Amino acid sequence: QIKLLHIASHLLLCTVLCYIFIYLWGIVMWEACFRRHLSGSSRGTQGSMSAWVIDEYGTNAVLRYAEDVPAPAVSSPTDVLVQVCATSLNPLDLSMRGGYGVRRDPLSLLGGSSEFPLVLGRDVSGVVVDCGVEVTHFGPGDEVWAAVPPWKQGSLAEFVSLSEYEVSHKPQSLSHIEAASIPYVANTALSALVNAGGLSLCFCVCSRVLITGASGGVGTFSIQLLKAWGAHVTVTCSHNAEGLVRGLGADEVVDYTAGDAEQRLETMDRFDVILDNVGGETEQWALTLLKSWSGSKYVTLVTPLLSSTDHMGMLSGGIQAGLTVCDLSQSLLSSGVFYRWGFYAPDGPALDDIRTLVDSGKILPVVEAHFPFSQVPQAFLKLEQGHARGKTVVRVTEEDSSQKDALDLSSPIASGDMEPPGNRSYSQQ
Numbered sequence: 001q002i003k004l005l006h007i008a009s010h011l012l013l014c015t016v017l018c019y020i021f022i023y024l025w026g027i028v029m030w031e032a033c034f035r036r037h038l039s040g041s042s043r044g045t046q047g048s049m050s051a052w053v054i055d056e057y058g059t060n061a062v063l064r065y066a067e068d069v070p071a072p073a074v075s076s077p078t079d080v081l082v083q084v085c086a087t088s089l090n091p092l093d094l095s096m097r098g099g100y101g102v103r104r105d106p107l108s109l110l111g112g113s114s115e116f117p118l119v120l121g122r123d124v125s126g127v128v129v130d131c132g133v134e135v136t137h138f139g140p141g142d143e144v145w146a147a148v149p150p151w152k153q154g155s156l157a158e159f160v161s162l163s164e165y166e167v168s169h170k171p172q173s174l175s176h177i178e179a180a181s182i183p184y185v186a187n188t189a190l191s192a193l194v195n196a197g198g199l200s201l202c203f204c205v206c207s208r209v210l211i212t213g214a215s216g217g218v219g220t221f222s223i224q225l226l227k228a229w230g231a232h233v234t235v236t237c238s239h240n241a242e243g244l245v246r247g248l249g250a251d252e253v254v255d256y257t258a259g260d261a262e263q264r265l266e267t268m269d270r271f272d273v274i275l276d277n278v279g280g281e282t283e284q285w286a287l288t289l290l291k292s293w294s295g296s297k298y299v300t301l302v303t304p305l306l307s308s309t310d311h312m313g314m315l316s317g318g319i320q321a322g323l324t325v326c327d328l329s330q331s332l333l334s335s336g337v338f339y340r341w342g343f344y345a346p347d348g349p350a351l352d353d354i355r356t357l358v359d360s361g362k363i364l365p366v367v368e369a370h371f372p373f374s375q376v377p378q379a380f381l382k383l384e385q386g387h388a389r390g391k392t393v394v395r396v397t398e399e400d401s402s403q404k405d406a407l408d409l410s411s412p413i414a415s416g417d418m419e420p421p422g423n424r425s426y427s428q429q
């Protein structure tokens with residue numbers, strides 16, 4: 001009996017010790033994970049960072065440089081924290097500065113939280129400084145590029161936090177300044193041309209595509225993408241951008257300022273896809289340029305969705321915008337063409353495909369101007385002047401300091417008189 005009791009007590013002791021070991025091991029592992037997440041917020045970012053923020057919507061005057069902006073943290077297992085080397089501006093930044101898309105994050109608004117101070121900037125080229133525990137494709141030190149979703153804090157800052165699925169390894173052949181000019185326009189063009197336009201590498205050869213407003217950020221990228229896919233590309237732009245767009249591969253160029261653009265386009269063969277970067281009146285005449293009853297598509301990037309929701313609220317604005325597109329689509333059914341909206345959708349794997357095209361020299365960055373981080377308001381002013389010829393980039397770190405400091409706004413290039421530049425990059429500085 002005593003022997004049995006002895007064995008039982010030993011077993012009990014072993015079981016208790018096992019439980020204590022498992023318990024302690026659990027605590028250590030939990031703490032390790034927890035610390036990893038905490039380290040995400042502190043490592044490299046030290047809790048606060050420099051950024052350009054806005055505290056209210058308005059003109060350029062609302063832009064404020066601050067050094068005490070809360071730094072983003074790795075707050076989910078799939079987060080990637082990126083130190084920003086360069087970013088670029090898009091028309092969306094001007095619109096967001098003015099309050100466009102103010103209701104873009106319904107969840108945060110339901111919670112009643114303010115989005116101020118708001119950091120603008122939707123492009124990033126930079127270096128990974130920390131990752132969540134489930135991130136498998138990226139690690140600290142990796143050079144990456146990405147487009148930042150509109151509901152997240154932007155990249156006019158030292159650090160930006162992204163999901164692993166939004167990030168891609170940066171093309172090795174590009175500097176950060178050059179790389180920062182591409183992600184937003186690439187994700188937009190891919191979303192518009194592939195998801196809405198039904199085009200792809202396999203379904204593009206010999207397709208006839210018309211791009212309106214081809215000399216800006218989306219247009220200069222789309223020309224190159226479509227040429228890489230084998231399409232025949234016709235574009236509209238003003239006369240002083242003809243050299244640029246032809247240099248990027250456009251087959252036919254129509255000067256919209258000449259007065260006879262519509263007539264010239266009407267004499268051409270009909271198109272399979274039209275990518276409209278201009279909107280407004282363009283829609284009224286360009287829709288008739290599509291092939292009838294052959295699945296042709298009119299994809300416009302100039303949609304009333306966000307402005308409707310801003311003015312009328314999420315539900316009514318969304319319904320109103322939806323009814324507008326339904327009406328138009330129905331009226332076009334009789335002519336056998338499709339009408340669709342295109343939207344920018346951050347997508348890391350899509351940028352992986354673009355990296356291949358960039359590194360093989362099929363897509364070049366088109367950088368019209370670049371500004372130091374201290375001159376973000378000047379960069380916004382440049383954007384506001386319109387007549388973009390590619391992209392305006394902001395250098396957040398100065399590792400590419402061999403490049404020129406700031407755009408001379410009186411230069412012929414800034415005013416739109418430009419020739420196609422050199423081989424690897426359409427940098428105009």
Ligand SMILES: NC(=O)c1ccc[n+]([C@@H]2O[C@H](COP(=O)([O-])OP(=O)(O)OC[C@H]3O[C@@H](n4cnc5c(N)ncnc54)[C@H](OP(=O)(O)O)[C@@H]3O)[C@@H](O)[C@H]2O)c1
Nearest residue numbers: 091188213215216217218219238256277301343344387388
């Ligand atoms: N829905 C979305 O998610 C989404 C995403 C990205 C962009 N967008 C919108 O798409 C549009 C294009 O974007 P982007 O980044 O390429 O803009 P951008 O860089 O400002 O380029 C616009 C270009 O269009 C040219 N242009 C102006 N009026 C024209 C006309 N009547 N005919 C032909 N060309 C004209 C401008 O040059 P000139 O004035 O010198 O001719 C400029 O080169 C913008 O309205 C933007 O807001 C929407």
